[in-house]
Amino acid sequence: MPQTLDAVAVRGWCALALDALGRDREAIDAINVYPVADGDTGTNLYLTMESAAQAVEAVFAAYPEPPVYDGVPPTADVVRAMAHGALIGARGNSGTILAQLLRGMAEVVAAGDGDLAKALGRAAAAAYLAVAHPVEGTVLTVATAAAKAAESADGTPAAVAQAAYAGARAALDATPSQLAALGRAGVVDAGGRGLVTVLGALVQALSGEAPVVRGEAPVPVPGPAQDCPAEPAATGPAFEVIHLLEADDAAVDRLRARLDRLGDSLVIVGGDGLWNVHVHVDDAGAAVEAAVEAGRPYRIRITHFAQQAAVEPPKEQVQRAVVAVVPGEGLAALCAEAGATTVLTRPGEAPASGELVEAIRRAHAREVVLLPNDAELRHTAAAAVEQARAEGIRVALIPTRAAVQGLAALAVHAPERRFDEDVVAMTSAAGATRHAELAVAERQSWTMAGVCQAGDVLGLIDGDVVVIGQDLAGTARTVLDRMLAAGGELVTLVLSADVPPGLAATLEAHVSKAHLAVDTVVYEGGHQGVPLFIGVE
Template sequence: MPQSPDVLDAVAVRTWCSLALEALGRERAAIDAINVYPVADGDTGTNLYLTVESAAAAVEAVFAAHETGSTAPGTADAVRAMAHGALIGARGNSGTILAQLLRGMAGVLAEAGDADHVRTALEEAAAAARLAVAHPVEGTVLTVATAAAVAAGATAGARLTDVLDAAYEGARDALAETPGQLAVLGRAGVVDAGGQGLVAVLGALLEAAGGRRRERPDRPAPEALPLTGDCAEAGPDGGPAFEVIYLLEAADEAVDRLRSRLDALGDSLVVVGGDGLWNVHVHVDDAGAAVEAGVEAGRPYRIRITHFAADRIRADRDPVQRAVVAVVPGDGLSELCAEAGATTVLARPGEPPASGELVDAIRRAHAREVVLLPNDALLRHTAAAAAEQARAEGVRVALVPTRAAVQGIAALAVHEPGRSFDEDVVAMTAAAGATRYAELAVAEHRSWTMAGICQAGDILGLIDGDVAVIGEDVQATARTVLDRMLSAGGELVTLILGEDVPDSLAEELGEHVRDGYLAVDTVVYRGGHQAAPLLIGVE
């Protein structure tokens, strides 16, 4: 057990995130099973887990930045990273509210982490979360958060662990009362799922500060509940059809107008954040209108739209025998792979997916056997961790170590569900291994490379992950890269164009291949918004 520090320092914050992630990992399935409000889509535990995973990753990044130096991160650095990580990684209604709770705490804990500041932090968190929800409902996570703050506030002069113990016990007591406060919970015979998750997070905070959770029987959760879409305030049609979530860069006054517009469009509206960055969550029938409202307010990105009915159909149907889950670097490739039958995970520039997102995609595939294509050498360990967790849940997972999107496309092209699992994995691995990959990138600064010294703004041609060509323009560099790759032979060239790359580049490179290399075909795809202007594969 961690030593009692009498103050919540950076190490304790790091431990808190780690313990909270472990607790939510253990309780994820049980929390998913009791998720009946605001929509019975069975994902509250998963959403909370992914939100905390993002927060924990941000805190780890702060500590990693100090590993090579003589300094250590301060409490302010750690709590701000935790809050920012939760904000950008928040998933679902519950995850978005948790992100605001952590943000409210961070604003106070950045000043100090003693018992008095922790009491105030819990109060600020509960208040901030209520303000973020358009129409607060009692019997939810908001009720549990308020109870924790009230219980902590009654411990004036107490030590840190006593404050946190009171908050934890207050939250548990409030959670037990939620079925009597919210009719849909009482009918199902369960406590609020989001509140159950918050109790796990507060228990982890108590443990991180050196306290001990007192054991007592909790209300049992059912093994599963029917995903009917019922909620306490739902209309005759069962509520809105879509969940829309996005990050938004916008000014405060624009967000005030956005809240009003989204509130008129749907329900379950939660807008959290500040200082120009917001996480927006709403349930609507017109998903396009919700996104357009974000465009009018500022710059929305990482847009995620979930169709509740489609999710219920996937949850209710029998599992398919085999599926493919692929990480893709752009929305264009996401559509291409989805058309080929794969479940995709979008890796945006500078935002690689966490293991929890890959596990979530494996679950969404709803298959007994899954072939996982990470399509990035840097995701090897993340994908391996996701595969291991999915195997623990009873899914047979094979990880094909694809190091680039073009290798994933080659593997997906030979995927054949009618074969035995082992034969299919071998064929996909062979196709990926037979595909050399390259990409073009723009040098950000002067540096040494395997091809010599590059200057900021130079075009770099990377072949199999190493810089092989340094050029001044995209076309000439791409031609040189193709020539080097095709000198060893090849039958098919795959070109994946970035969002701002003109079609003329593909036409010019295709002509270059036809003129110089007989019997070599070229295929072109639009990758959408991806980090590299051009990806190249040679099979």
Template sequence: MAQVPQTFLDALAVRTWCGLALRAVGRAREEIDAINVYPVADGDTGTNLYLTLESAATAVEAVFTGYETDPAEPRLADAVRAMAHGALIGARGNSGTILAQLLRGMAQVLAADGPEPRGDGPDLRLALRRAADSARRAVAHPVEGTVLTVASAAADAAEGAEGDCAAVARAAYEGARAALAATPGQLAVLARAGVVDAGGRGLVAVLGALVEACTGEAVRETTGPQEVTGAPEAVAEGCGEGPGGPAFEVIYLLEADDGAVARLRDRLDALGDSLVVVGGDGLWNVHVHVDDAGAAVEAGVEAGRPYRIRITHFGAGDVHTGGPGPAPERAQRAVVAVVPGRGLAGLYAEAGATAVLARPGEPPASGELVAAVRRAHAREIVLLPNDAELRDTAAAAAEQARAEGVRVALIPTRSAVQGIAALAVHEPGRRFDEDVVQMTSAAGATRYAEVVVAEHRSWTTAGICQAGDVLGLIDGDVAVIGADVTATAETVLDRMLQAGGELVTLVVGDEAPETVAGHLETRVRESYLAVDTVVYRGGRQGSLLLIGVE
């Protein structure tokens, strides 16, 4: 059945647009993957755009499902906010992250506070301009000849269009097509490969779907004059960043305020390239290419709460899913970890790690860590400091060990439970870089907490505590002040599991009540379905209880 033309955008038109865009990119996915040579020739731009749009479409469908029993219809603002949020949380790769910001920019206009936007031609013109400008600002170092150029051209063309949303959408589409065809003349890597920009090609498909949603007529799907198809390998040789570029792509969602994100941008920009940070209102999607994946994750930890961490080793496939890559070179490898108690020292030793005991109030010096590296007798060392205060000490030890010819990777674990998570995925037979990435990702995906007794009266982030109060710290900050160890621990655990989780790790100190572990295990079993619990005895570890949630 033919679709009725739209003179303005409403929630139903947005829903239709999402569905059409998903199908259009799905049809072009392999073609877009095949021409993906910039910024990295890894042949996944089409796939990343498709997965990002799939998340956006799913979010919009959820809005309509919520109105099934409501006589009212979803508003335009409801639909575009859902579309933008879905794209943000599902964004994949450089292209998907930029698309998420384009959709967010449109939503800022079409879901603006105040009177409901009409969704007419003028509104769509403003939305496309906001989209292009906000996407360009989100990229640390914009490059012409990319999807940013195509988006700007679409907005420029839309600004010169008169009429309803259909006329504006068609003008934007034609402007984008023309800009896409010109991208090989703007970016040498595209000219050498004889292709147009892959991200720009995907955006043209998305804008073509917008035209169809507004007019009811499908656009003629044509490709740029220098576009080629075929296997990614056919166009990747000699293009993109190649061996000289960063080794890893790091992506994560981040809960943080604007000030922290501004500092994060500067930190990540110094670490690598292809930096894109999109989002706002406390939720961000971070994308960067780096050599030190651990440092990129650590920067996120310092800025706020990173989660859904995804690290890909270029040329080795997706390390989370065991993607394809060259057979790993077997090498003698060891893990050196700082642990707070003898119970955990035994646990780490059973897992094959060399443990350095940190007694309460007596953190190890860098010389002790270097001595532990030497004892491990390995050519490759993974170092787990398991304490934020030990980061500099561990870095100094790593530098000294490297000077002695040892290859060392420092994973910025802040708690022994993060170290346990890292150690659980450690595989000595795997290639060193891949093993480090897996361990870093597992540690970064683990929230940590501890329950301690206050030694004196002081100000905390949760208020004033008195000597003898029970404190619950989450990710290093005091979150709960209580009088009872078990009750405080339960409150801390509940707060951590509000954000979801699959596995709870409890490390019980000698001075904790004997019943606390059993009580918390029962709490998890009865209140949180499909969440497992594992309990370890930590000995005299300084804290009454350590909690990890993966």
């Protein structure tokens, strides 16, 4: 069992923290009353930690095994991956702060400093700086107490982690007396409760044993209000806006000042050109506009608090729903019009299983059909299905490998049919749809069609490169001819917003002239990562 915070210990910590947050998620959600009583703190912490853990596993998977190397990547690479994964996957106020805590720790560990107390201190300081208006009695208080307790500890990193955990638990138990909203509800801070869970996993990763706190009092749960001054209920802003942002430091400083005037609960974490922005506002459009002026925002998520609190709990379950993973805004809108709940992805940012489970829950149905629309998501989707089934939801996974297969499945979806019959029909439609895409090579590499150079247009059919061309239109025509050589009745084209004007008309004209009796439908996919998706049914 590791006794230092090396690469193996960080990997174990992430896995243990994810397991622990999975067990505690519902309990943490249940005590979530500050800053907004939206009951999702545990879920947000879990999704953030899942993204961090997946990033760490990706580093281990990419590192050479013996006899070349020992299969263990450098600790610096692992902690940076952990911090980056948490940053891009951070959800909600609590997840955003957790991402900054992990980033602060990573800065110390990646520099080769094995002082765990120093790493925890940097984490707490970084989290305070990320929050526009820090409030005591929250996760920030718990993080600071953990760091102070760690500073006073002697011995191994495991002993330091145990001291930090004990200090965090004591601070957590005191939060109801520090924050009126917690005192009135008779609960501890939900974000702090989640941090205690994460620190407990750190103790276990370093020592091999679950943490022990002498004289530990049980964590309060919702119950009678404690003696606390009464305060009028606060209404608060109507929307939560969270997104990733590519921008320089100066632009982020201006954005921070502008968002601080627009709303509250402002947390901006990150650095080196990539940031995660979280804010509560009444004017969500103004917040997004400010982000566009600062840089390039993406993965924008807007939640209406009143709708979440007043509409979702009493919402009656529907019998059946479809959840579809889609690579662009245009496809998301198209699938939503067809009645599907969508999960929007970005290039290089595959959704975690927790995000898919959340979408399945959000569909609020007794029966759910999941369309991953990506061969690389098969394991993630399978894990999400198992978790949803454990929660009592009947879920069928149709292994669609491309968005055009998902569109074909949606086209024949009929909720009035028996569930099994509907799944069979959707699976058959997806399986009968050959799929292709056009991509632009980023570097010289070997393919099944030969050697490509950076900037070449690649035509992939069913996942394999079959054409290397110099322009989009010519390569697309060649791909279409190859696909239609075996027959077909309908061609589906999904074009990115970045393709040259007139490409759709050019390809439609080619199909109608070269392949009689074949119909063509065209959809705008938005910014979908590749110029063109093609489906042939």
